[in-house]
Amino acid sequence: MLVVDFGAQYAQLIARRVRELSVYSEIVSHRLTAADMAARQPAAIILSGGPKSVHVEGAPQLDPAIYDLGVPILGICYGAQLIAQQLGGTVGRGMRGEYGRAHLTRTADSSLLHADIPDSHDVWMSHFDAITEPPPGFRATASTPDAPVAVLEHDERKVWGVQFHPEVVHSPHGMAVLRTFLHDLAGCEPTWKMASVVDEQVARIRAQVGGERAICALSGGVDSSVAAALVHRAIGPQLTCIYVDTGLMRKGESAQIVETYGRHMNLELIHVDAGERYFTALAGITEPEAKRKAIGELFIRIFEEHTGGLTRDSDNPAKFLVQGTLYPDLIESGGKDGTADVIKSHHNVGGLPEDMTLELVEPLRDLFKDEVRALGSELGLPDEMVWRQPFPGPGLGVRIIGEVTPDKVAILQEADAIVREEIAWAGLEREIWQAFAVLPDIRSVGVMGDERTYGHPIIIRAVTSDDAMTADWARLPYDLLEKMSQRIINEVRGINRVAYDITSKPPGTIEWE
Numbered sequence: 306m307l308v309v310d311f312g313a314q315y316a317q318l319i320a321r322r323v324r325e326l327s328v329y330s331e332i333v334s335h336r337l338t339a340a341d342m343a344a345r346q347p348a349a350i351i352l353s354g355g356p357k358s359v360h361v362e363g364a365p366q367l368d369p370a371i372y373d374l375g376v377p378i379l380g381i382c383y384g385a386q387l388i389a390q391q392l393g394g395t396v397g398r399g400m401r402g403e404y405g406r407a408h409l410t411r412t413a414d415s416s417l418l419h420a421d422i423p424d425s426h427d428v429w430m431s432h433f434d435a436i437t438e439p440p441p442g443f444r445a446t447a448s449t450p451d452a453p454v455a456v457l458e459h460d461e462r463k464v465w466g467v468q469f470h471p472e473v474v475h476s477p478h479g480m481a482v483l484r485t486f487l488h489d490l491a492g493c494e495p496t497w498k499m500a501s502v503v504d505e506q507v508a509r510i511r512a513q514v515g516g517e518r519a520i521c522a523l524s525g526g527v528d529s530s531v532a533a534a535l536v537h538r539a540i541g542p543q544l545t546c547i548y549v550d551t552g553l554m555r556k557g558e559s560a561q562i563v564e565t566y567g568r569h570m571n572l573e574l575i576h577v578d579a580g581e582r583y584f585t586a587l588a589g590i591t592e593p594e595a596k597r598k599a600i601g602e603l604f605i606r607i608f609e610e611h612t613g614g615l616t617r618d619s620d621n622p623a624k625f626l627v628q629g630t631l632y633p634d635l636i637e638s639g640g641k642d643g644t645a646d647v648i649k650s651h652h653n654v655g656g657l658p659e660d661m662t663l664e665l666v667e668p669l670r671d672l673f674k675d676e677v678r679a680l681g682s683e684l685g686l687p688d689e690m691v692w693r694q695p696f697p698g699p700g701l702g703v704r705i706i707g708e709v710t711p712d713k714v715a716i717l718q719e720a721d722a723i724v725r726e727e728i729a730w731a732g733l734e735r736e737i738w739q740a741f742a743v744l745p746d747i748r749s750v751g752v753m754g755d756e757r758t759y760g761h762p763i764i765i766r767a768v769t770s771d772d773a774m775t776a777d778w779a780r781l782p783y784d785l786l787e788k789m790s791q792r793i794i795n796e797v798r799g800i801n802r803v804a805y806d807i808t809s810k811p812p813g814t815i816e817w818e
């Protein structure tokens with residue numbers, strides 16, 4: 306199945322939904338010709354949405370010969386409007402947009418809107434223009450108040466279009482629409498499994514790396530562990546893994562990571578103790594992006610010092626750097642082609658120095674976290690790796706607001722250990738996406754044992770999420786919060802106040818920097 310990308314926010318989400326329906330999918334550019342498209346022998350094609358109006362100059366087009374390939378096509382939002390425009394229908398220049406929830410009503414018999422779907426139901430919309438007249442031979446089968454042709458269908462030609470977004474969870478019957486298109490109308494067999502990703506990626510990695518050596522930046526987290534396991538399966542001893550202890554890890558974490566890797570993964574592992582170098586690099590830096598770039602840069606310099614592997618084979622240095630970059634990391638760092646807004650430079654993407662000599666291998670860059678976890682299990686990684694809560698590459702460096710110093714790290718490590726311990730004891734580890742402590746750069750007045758204190762607060766942050774693209778603050782029980790607060794104040798030197806962050810993402814981000 307090919308997803309043709311017109312610059313959509315949701316192209317990956319569409320591809321992911323298709324994978325959930327057990328059909329293999331790839332994302333391709335809208336610039337592919339019909340011949341290129343046919344050469345890939347797709348069983349079906351989905352045209353994504355996109356930010357442009359079909360009426361503006363330079364609006365992305367599709368080679369019209371694609372409609373004559375006989376391959377079933379489903380257009381979504383912009384994709385549907387393009388079908389209408391290219392095949393002779395009319396797309397009105399909207400006088401008003403339709404964003405968010407809208408009520409869709411079936412107006413005729415429909416092949417796409419399966420009989421089990423109610424005649425009238427909610428869908429998620431995000432468009433300004435609207436199809437007003439379907440192309441000759443097409444039937445309009447549903448509408449909303451602002452989209453007179455919200456679904457268009459041509460069964461003989463095998464071309465369908467929907468104005469709404471079936472791929473988002475806010476369209477409750479969206480998966481049913483996609484399932485009908487893929488399984489019933491396009492006849493795609495639901496046979497694809499996560500195991501197939503392993504075979505595909507192994508072949509891809511072998512083709513990219515050839516006989517060269519690669520190094521992998523292991524952080525202890527699920528993403529880099531899965532990336533390492535995958536690349537190790539592909540190129541075996543050509544891979545050297547490097548774990549850099551930045552001094553910004555959580556309490557006891559480095560020893561535990563090195564022990565777990567030793568026990569479960571038969572890999573060449575170099576452990577670099579670089580705490581002092583990081584504190585030197587971070588001295589005097591307070592601006593979050595500057596911190597991220599400094600941390601990212603030092604990571605690369607350290608990796609470059611170890612390209613010869615454990616044997617320091619300087620005649621045959623590694624040419625590739627393996628990273629566990631995920632799709633949400635790429636989107637927040639500005640997207641694959643830099644068209645999205647930069648929210649923050651994830652150290653494994655935007656924080657890389659420009660003069661880096663290593664070529665990147667990123668086998669997880671099209672996947673979401675839960676898919677990576679499934680892949681990790683498929684590769685036989687233990688639960689303690691697969692279900693480890695996400696931890697950012699820049700570590701506690703982005704949870705200390707202001708300058709990062711060894712003293713502050715020590716304070717934060719203690720407070721953070723209490724938060725995580727209490728979450729674990731309450732049995733909430735899997736329910737909570739991330740729970741941690743943040744040390745802001747302020748002090749406040751308190752009273753402890755009849756004495757005035759002027760200490761730092763700790764902010765507790767706990768969120769629920771499916772993929773870190775959006776998140777909600779976790780409704781932790783008050784008793785649990787109270788226990789955390791008491792323990793932090795009693796056990797951590799210099800802390801006299803605890804606050805709980807009740808901001809979702811958006812508008813906040815999960816990390817504070």
Ligand code: XMP
Pocket residue numbers: 637649650651652653695696697698699739773810813814815816817818
């Ligand atoms: P934000 O703070 O952007 O975080 O809502 C989304 C998810 O990404 C993690 N995160 C990072 N992971 N390198 C990483 O490997 C980074 O630079 C980085 N910054 C944030 C964060 O912990 C959350 O799970």
